[in-house]
Amino acid sequence: MMKKHTWLKASWLMVTMLLGLIVFNTTTAHADTKEPHYVITTDTTFAPFEFQGQNGKYVGIDMDMLSAIAKKEHFTYKLVPIAFNSGAQGVLSGQFDAIIAGMTITPERQQVYDFGTPYYKTGIIAAVSPKSGITDLNQLRGKTVALKTGTGSAQYAVSIQKKYGFKVTYFNDSNTMYNAVALGNAAAAFEDDPVMKYAIKNGVKLKIITQPANGGEYGFAVKKGQNKELLAKFNAGYAAIKKDGTYDKIVAKYLGSNEAKFSGDAKENNSIIGLLKQNKNQFISGMIKTLQLTIFGIVFATIFGVLIGVLAVVPNKFAHGFSSTVIYIFRGLPLLVLAFFIYIGLPSLTGTKIPAIAAGLITLTLNEGAYIAAFVAGGLKHVDAGQMEAARSLGLPYWKAMRKVIMPQGIKLMIPSFVNQFIITLKDTSILSAIGIIELTQTGTVIISRNMQGFRVWFIVAMMYLIIITLLTFLAKWADKKFASK
Amino acid sequence: MVAKVSVTDLHKSYGDNEVLKGINLAVEANEVVVMIGPSGSGKSTFLRTLNKLEEPTTGSIAIDGIDLTAKDTNLNKVRENIGMVFQHFNLFPHLTVLENITLAPIELGKLSKAEAQELGLKLLDRVGLADKATAKPTQLSGGQKQRVAIARALAMQPSIMLFDEPTSALDPEMVGEVLKVMRDLAEDGMTMIVVTHEMGFAKQVADRVVFFADGYIREEGTPEQVFNNPQDPRAQDFLNKVLNV
Numbered sequence: 047m048m049k050k051h052t053w054l055k056a057s058w059l060m061v062t063m064l065l066g067l068i069v070f071n072t073t074t075a076h077a078d079t080k081e082p083h084y085v086i087t088t089d090t091t092f093a094p095f096e097f098q099g100q101n102g103k104y105v106g107i108d109m110d111m112l113s114a115i116a117k118k119e120h121f122t123y124k125l126v127p128i129a130f131n132s133g134a135q136g137v138l139s140g141q142f143d144a145i146i147a148g149m150t151i152t153p154e155r156q157q158v159y160d161f162g163t164p165y166y167k168t169g170i171i172a173a174v175s176p177k178s179g180i181t182d183l184n185q186l187r188g189k190t191v192a193l194k195t196g197t198g199s200a201q202y203a204v205s206i207q208k209k210y211g212f213k214v215t216y217f218n219d220s221n222t223m224y225n226a227v228a229l230g231n232a233a234a235a236f237e238d239d240p241v242m243k244y245a246i247k248n249g250v251k252l253k254i255i256t257q258p259a260n261g262g263e264y265g266f267a268v269k270k271g272q273n274k275e276l277l278a279k280f281n282a283g284y285a286a287i288k289k290d291g292t293y294d295k296i297v298a299k300y301l302g303s304n305e306a307k308f309s310g311d312a313k314e315n316n317s318i319i320g321l322l323k324q325n326k327n328q329f330i331s332g333m334i335k336t337l338q339l340t341i342f343g344i345v346f347a348t349i350f351g352v353l354i355g356v357l358a359v360v361p362n363k364f365a366h367g368f369s370s371t372v373i374y375i376f377r378g379l380p381l382l383v384l385a386f387f388i389y390i391g392l393p394s395l396t397g398t399k400i401p402a403i404a405a406g407l408i409t410l411t412l413n414e415g416a417y418i419a420a421f422v423a424g425g426l427k428h429v430d431a432g433q434m435e436a437a438r439s440l441g442l443p444y445w446k447a448m449r450k451v452i453m454p455q456g457i458k459l460m461i462p463s464f465v466n467q468f469i470i471t472l473k474d475t476s477i478l479s480a481i482g483i484i485e486l487t488q489t490g491t492v493i494i495s496r497n498m499q500g501f502r503v504w505f506i507v508a509m510m511y512l513i514i515i516t517l518l519t520f521l522a523k524w525a526d527k528k529f530a531s532k
Numbered sequence: 533m534v535a536k537v538s539v540t541d542l543h544k545s546y547g548d549n550e551v552l553k554g555i556n557l558a559v560e561a562n563e564v565v566v567m568i569g570p571s572g573s574g575k576s577t578f579l580r581t582l583n584k585l586e587e588p589t590t591g592s593i594a595i596d597g598i599d600l601t602a603k604d605t606n607l608n609k610v611r612e613n614i615g616m617v618f619q620h621f622n623l624f625p626h627l628t629v630l631e632n633i634t635l636a637p638i639e640l641g642k643l644s645k646a647e648a649q650e651l652g653l654k655l656l657d658r659v660g661l662a663d664k665a666t667a668k669p670t671q672l673s674g675g676q677k678q679r680v681a682i683a684r685a686l687a688m689q690p691s692i693m694l695f696d697e698p699t700s701a702l703d704p705e706m707v708g709e710v711l712k713v714m715r716d717l718a719e720d721g722m723t724m725i726v727v728t729h730e731m732g733f734a735k736q737v738a739d740r741v742v743f744f745a746d747g748y749i750r751e752e753g754t755p756e757q758v759f760n761n762p763q764d765p766r767a768q769d770f771l772n773k774v775l776n777v
Binding site: 430432436437439440441443451458 | 609612622623624684
């Protein structure tokens with residue numbers, strides 16, 4: 047009896063272990079402390095308020111301020127850098143306790159967030175490419191303007207859109223937006239005054255054409271009515287660092303220097319080798335995240351897909367219906383929508399936080415699993431019906447016949463599809479950068495936000511994907527041979 | 533004495549299409565029953581209901597006194613006792629010849645691996661294929677495949693064997709080797725129910741010939757009775773066509 051169930055037991059053990067690993071990873075951070083612990087989100091690139099410094103650690107005015115306040119007020123936090131718009135929504139859905147991301151206090155936002163003491167005065171400015179010859183907003187008529195999703199600057203730009211007659215397009219991070227303008231894909235960008243000026247100071251080839259408008263202030267935000275204790279701590283801590291001069295020191299530190307001082311030697315940016323050396327740790331950790339997502343994703347998706355695929359061929363109408371519904375839904379949904387739904391949508395319904403990596407793995411499992419289920423069902427249906435009849439007529443029970451006779455033949459038919467799906471899974475992990483997982487693609491985005499080396503960094507990232515795919519393909523071929531010879 | 537196989541008023545429909553319209557048949561132990569008739573007459577469907585590869589619509593089937601249509605019958609146990617040979621062999625292509633034969637006895641805990649292999653080799657010898665134990669089914673001719681399929685069915689040591697047109701998919705020169713194995717089996721006293729178009733085999737081996745047409749048994753008797761003196765007009769017509777070519 048033992049032998050029959052070993053494979054089932056083994057796979058079950060594997061699933062529980064992996065799930066345990068994920069849960070364990072996300073909870074150990076605050077297991078050993080009695081201080082209150084919070085999950086706080088920030089933008090991925092919003093220098094000088096938040097950007098990646100050396101070794102991939104986030105630095106900037108917001109970051110240093112938050113860390114000084116946490117020390118003063120005795121709380122700990124886990125920082126989740128994610129696209130601003132997703133972070134802002136994540137706070138509302140309960141995924142994060144608070145956001146500090148150069149977030150302008152507006153009446154609309156005040157309806158859903160509670161803001162702490164305003165900590166930085168700002169205005170909105172527009173910039174164009176110096177080559178464009180544009181000197182004033184009136185010249186934008188009929189042209190496209192680049193905006194960052196969900197920001198106060200975007201809202202302001204839209205409010206004057208009719209007056210100046212421009213079209214708008216949206217980006218998720220400041221840097222891609224600047225590049226769109228610098229490369230001529232958009233005519234102008236609107237951004238907060240200190241952020242845009244800082245970027246230009248650091249080498250972004252843009253020219254400011256307006257005075258700061260629609261002056262506002264940045265605030266630390268929690269969901270309205272929630273996390274009152276955290277907000278009080280922030281305000282008390284902010285007052286303290288303002289009083290003792292820490293705050294002014296932080297601001298002076300960032301506004302007085304180039305990003306390169308925090309992020310590494312700019313000279314290294316001019317060669318691929320230099321970029322690789324300088325960002326070695328980040329590339330490696332991005333690659334490891336991508337590999338983790340891919341491998342765990344493939345394992346879970348295969349288990350899920352085979353189960354759902356087998357349900358499509360068992361002689362039971364309910365199982366058929368269930369299987370085809372699952373395939374229909376999860377194959378039909380775009381991966382990105384599914385990821386957002388699980389990461390941001392579900393927690394706002396259930397009130398339970400899901401770590402990004404778990405949300406990412408669930409997304410991959412469901413989406414890739416649905417594709418696997420479809421070709422598993424197809425492969426099993428392809429096995430001649432006479433095989434099942436012959437096995438059953440010998441007295442083999444249905445599942446034994448399935449496992450010993452149908453599956454081995456079906457799986458052989460499916461191997462090319464499996465290899466294909468594994469490669470697709472690897473590539474699909476890049477989409478998960480949208481929910482803030484710093485995998486290889488997001489690593490590229492973040493590094494470029496610092497050094498503006500678009501071509502070189504994307505070249506490196508592309509090569510790394512190709513290397514992983516090559517390795518995976520070799521592995522698959524080896525497995526295929528082993529299977530085929532059996 | 534209880535009949536080995538006892539079928540009472542068996543009906544089978546696919547939607548509105550009734551293919552078995554009330555079949556009654558009793559088969560005694562050690563009896564060889566050959567079923568003949570035109571294509572579409574229901575004889576294969578009938579054979580397949582005997583181990584419930586086809587679910588009967590109404591009626592009852594009893595094998596060794598066990599009612600197959602009863603809900604609490606362990607169908608897998610009953611099937612272990614009924615060997616079946618298919619027109620298209622249905623050997624398992626991913627297994628060797630010997631593994632094809634030993635799979636069921638090992639998986640069902642009937643025999644240890646060593647015992648099953650010993651029996652398998654003995655059966656292969658009996659069907660004249662002792663040298664093919666490690667071959668894959670794709671390396672065999674049609675006739676060899678069908679002999680392996682018979683050995684596979686025999687490995688469960690059944691007391692009844694069902695043959696569903698076992699020679700119809702074979703090249704003519706290979707029919708003889710399969711029929712010889714079947715004849716030997718009959719001589720050893722196996723209870724056999726055979727659907728076939730081989731009239732020679734029916735004449736020589738059958739204890740009883742059953743003629744199917746339009747979902748009914750139209751004629752039934754010894755080979756001499758059925759072949760030499762059929763009473764039913766459909767049987768006369770059919771035999772006239774197949775015997776006088």
